[in-house]
Amino acid sequence: MTQNTTLTADKSRLDELVPSRYALQVGDIEVLVISDGVLPIPAQVLAHNVEPEVLGAWLDGQFLPREIAEWPLNVLVVRSGEQTILVDAGLGFDPNLELGKAGRLIQRLAAAGIELGSVTDVVLTHMHMDHIGGLVVDGIKEKMRPDLRVHVSATEVKFWEDPDFSRTAMPEGFPDALRRTATRFMELYGSQVHTFDQQHEVAPGVVVELTGGHTPGHSVVRVGAGAERLTFVGDAIFQVSFEQPGWYNGFEHDPEEAARVRVKLMRDFAAKREAFVATHLPFPSIFHVAVDGDAFRCVPAVWDY
Template sequence: MPNSKTLFVASFLALAIAASASAQMPPQQPDSKAFKIGSLDLVSLHDAQFVLPNDGKVFGVGHSPEEIGEVLKAAGAPTDAVTLSVDALLVKAPKRVILIDTGVGGALQQSLAQAGTKPEEVTDILITHSHPDHMGGLVKDGKLAFPKATIRMSSAEWAFARKNAQLANIVKVIDGNVKTFKPGATVVPQITSVSLKGHTPGHVGYEIVSGKGKLLDIGDTVHSSIISLVKPEWLVGFDNDEKGGEKNRIDTLKKLAKDNELVFTPHFPFPGVGRIAADGDHFSWEPSVPAAK
């Protein structure tokens, strides 16, 4: 059975997304941004965004809203709330059309159409983790939203998803289309899974390599482009293992800053492509989208 922490995370995400889709946010607008990694064509796809109150329950657990507000203010952002984008990544390979995460099922289908891709053309869906803002778009009108796709996630994450009552309707629809792997495995040609522990039991990223080009989708290693980088040591309520999430966040950010590797961050401002830079005792975000041709 899911523990109280698991249920809190899933419930809070569901409530936050529902709220942002109604009174707090305008109707979600589709958007897409194409670029290349080596010979591969990639497209960042916008699905939704949601607003979380600055109440110390998610970002900066254990810190006051006033303290969190000072970090937001220093970056020129509103101090009463944190806005997160919800995006997915499309990879067009010679014999495959790969989608990494599916958002909540907001504007994803329209964004996919902008990218010139039909749902039935998607051959593989790679899930970083099973929170509803990453796999909610797998199902549409009670059916598979991508009817010909194999859904791939780590074995630990699929086991975690199957125990989560919040995901029962999604699990029922996708069961039979899921193939699992061990973190570190090459899940499809040119894309290797990377263990990123702490957020959920089987949370992974995906490293995409083509020639000399490389990009790492880091999933929910980070959330806010401000707080996650300025205060990576602050605990995050979304993390199933808050201390494990903190360690993974700091270790991953240090490595990315050292290697100057291109990353995709699904919750940073769209299109969520850029690099992590060291900035004194913390980090900063440098948006950088490669050319499409």
């Protein structure tokens, strides 16, 4: 993978001291990782099946606070052939939650010179609000193409008709916010949703594939051209997942299956030496993984200038 300049904004438009976009090539496919900001979440959500002191010790070892975890939020823009694909859509805005550090996607797309009307396809790894909320902000639907295609697994769409949160451990207020956002998303974009069962090729070299686990219809997006590969894993892998792949995240709808999914993904990435991007790993969120006994070792990719 090499640095790409095609999707890089004009220097006159760079107005942030902290980088919020990172461009690379996967063969002849252009990829841009964009930060939607950070999502402050009570730290206990990172692992609700271990004692608080065990999680606290891990957080201490990572030089992270014990009270609030600030999850990075990352999305992708992928350009393959004539198609420009937005993979997930960030948080947007919910007036009932104090999440002011996130929801920056629309401004950052503009800063990168990407017009909403140029997006031909949206791929959703799943329909949690921090993956679809950016498209339900007032005034955004009118800026999208009338022939926009939204790709999401049929299982995921079905789940959100009557979601079951009985096995999750979310902070107060989030279940209602998730329901509201998913309902609003389908009201706005339901006629443009294209579902798939197991996998679907969205564009040449861009395939969305059902994994389940985090939500029943959670999917990953595989980008490949020639010998080069990059996978966007959505919420399959978190910061704790390398050392502690068996810890359950509070937003996982089937924790045991989610653990099986991430272990399989990481073992495959390690065997193939394949890079991946995750929603909630530190920006620019490009990582490799190595097997380390019964756990894994996280290897950040070297920033490519």
